Amino acid sequence: MQSGLVMPLDRANVDTDFIIPKQFLKSIKRSGFGVNLFDEHRYLDKGEPGRDNSGRPLNTNFVMNQPRYKGASVLLARENFGCGSSREHAPWALDDYGFRIIIAPSYADIFFNNCFKNGILPIVIDRKSVDEMFVEVESQEGYALTVDLEKQIIIRPSGTTIAFNVDSFRKYCLLNGLDDIGLTLKDAGDITAFEKRWKEASPWYFGV
C-alpha cells in the first residue's frame, strides 16, 4: 500500500524526449537523472549534463514548479504516455525524482515495460476516471491517492475506489522486488535445451 501526493501532467503523447532530453543520455550511470526530469519544460534554458541546476531559471508555468506539487510521488498523465525512444533513462529519471506510480489511460509499450523493471507501477484506468481525477487534483490542494497493489485498487480521498489490472508476474516481481535475470536463469536448463534444438534446426544463426 502506497499513498502519495498527485501531480497532474495534462498533455497527451508525452514522449521520452520530453521526459528526459537526449543530452542526459550520455551518462553511463543509472542514477542522478531526477534533477533533469522534464528538463525542457521545467527550466527556461537548455540543460547540460554535469551542470549545477540550482541556479537555472525555472518555468513557473510548468506544473512541476508549483509549490503545491512538491514531493509528489504519483503522476497523473494522459494517453500514450512514454511514447518514442526506448530509453530507460525515462523511468530512471521519474524514479530518481520520486515518482513511484503513474496513472494514465494508456502507455507506449516499451516505456510501460521499462517502468516495471525499475519498481515503478504504471496503472491503466479508463479515460473518464482519469478526467475526473484531473478535475479533482486541480480543485483540491494536497490531493493524494492511495494505491493498494495487492488488492489492485486506487483509493481516492473520498474513499471511493477504482480497480485496475496488472499482469500477475509483474505484480509478483514488484511486491517481492525480484531480479528478472535470476528468475530466468532458474530456467537455464530449458534455455540450453532449446538452444541445442534450434542450432540443429537453424545452424545458419550460429555460424560465422
Added chain:
Amino acid sequence: MTGKTLYDKLWDSHLVKQRDDGTALIYIDRQLIHEVTSPQAFDGLRLAGRRPWRAESNFATPDHNIPTTKAERSQGLEGIRDPISRIQVTTLDDNCREFGIFELDMNDIRQGIVHVVGPEQGATLPGMTIVCGDSHTSTHGALGALAHGIGTSEVEHVMATQCLLQTKMKNMLIRVDGRLNPGVTAKDIVLAIIGDIGTAGGTGYTIEFGGEAIRSLSVEGRMTVCNMAIEAGARAGLIAVDQTTLDYIKGRPFAPKGDMWECAAAAWRGLISDADAHFDRVVVMDAADIIPQVTWGTSPEMVAPITGEVPDPEKETDPSRRDNMRQALKYMGLTPGTRITDIKLDCIFIGSCTNSRIEDLRAAAAVVKGRKIAANIEMALVVPGSGLVKKQAEAEGLDKIFIDAGLEWREPGCSMCLAMNADQLGAGKHCASTSNRNFEGRQGFGGRTHLVSPAMAAAAAVHGHFVDVRDILLNLNR
C-alpha cells in the same frame, strides 16, 4: 484450423517456455548494441559477476555520439570534443573487449548507424529474433526478422540469459494495395499510415506490412517502413520474405554461404503469413491515394499531404487532441490554414536510420543535381548511414553532386536525428528532416522538425520551402 501469421511463426519458433501467467521466454538470436543504452547493462553484469550467455550473438557499433565532420573523425576518439560523449564511446569499446563482443569501432569503415550496419553486414537475417536498446530496432523486420526495441534492463537480461521475457502481441496487417505514383516513396507510405492510425494505433500489436506497394519496395524502402512502425506504437514491424529479401542478403559477410545458404534460403521462403491466417486488425490503403507527406506538428501523426495545409485545432472535437494540436502549433510557430508549401525552412537533414541508405542518397541527389540550395538554407547536412554507404555513394559521385549544390557531405552516424553529437538544430529553426521523430527538442533545443522523404527534403533544400517533388520530377523527365 486457421493458419499462422508471420508473427505467429516467428514467435512459435523461438518460444522457450510459456508460463501460466501469460508471459513467455523467447530465445534471442541477435542483440545489436550501441553506446547509449548499454553501459548500465554491462555494469549490471559486472556487479552480478555474470558473463554473456552467448557472446558471439552480440554485435556492437557506436553511432549516437559520433561526430560527423571529417576534421573531427580524422582524429579518432580524440575528435569527440565533448568529454562525456567520448567516455560513452570508449566505454563501449572497453566493454566489448572485456566481454568478448564483436564491435565495429568508430574508426572502422563498416561503422555506422546500428540499424543500417546490421542488415548491411548480414548480421540481420530472416527468421531471427533481434533486439537492441533502441526503439528503431523495428527496422530489421523488413527482412522477415522479429525485431524489438528494448530497455537497458532487458539488454542486460538478454546478454545474461539469451532470452527476453515477453507477452505475445496481437496481429495487425496493414495492406497497401496498388502502385505508388512517381515521386512517392516508402517514407510517404509510412507517414500516411501513421497519419491514419495514429501514434498509438499499433500499441499492443506487431504490424505486418503487405500488399503490392510494399512488395514492390526495395529492401531499403521496406526498412524505412518498418523503422517507423514504432512511431505508430508497434514495437515490431514485419514484411514477409520474398526473392527481393533473399537477393539482398546473399553474399553479405555474416550471411550463410554455399550449401548452408541453400538450406537457409529454403527455410526462409516459408516466412510468410498463411493465406488463412487471422489478423486481429486489418487496415487497407490504396497506394494511388498517397501523395508526398510533410509533418507540421510535434508528433509523427501530425502530418499532411504536400498539397494540404496546417489544420485548425478549433475544428478538432476531442479536447485532448485539440490541446495537443494547440501546443504543437505554438511550438512550431505555425498558424492554421498555412499552406504546407508556404512553410519556410532554415535547415535540411538527410540521414538517420530511417533514410540514410544508398537508395535514399540517390533519390536526394537526383533532385539537387545541377542545382543550388536556396539562400535562406543555413545548414544542409547529408549524413550517410554507414561507412560503406558513404563509400558506395562516393563511387557513384553522389558526394560531388551534394557538395556542388551546397550541401555538406558528412561522416556516418545518427547525427541530427536526435542531436546527441554536435549536429544540432537551432532554437526556432525549421528543418526538413528525413528522420523519424518531430518531438519537441528532438533535433535540438527549440528546433522545429518536419519529417519528409529524402526526395522531398532535397526539393525543399533547392527551393527554401516545401514543394511538391512530383512537379520537380516531372520537369526532370521532360
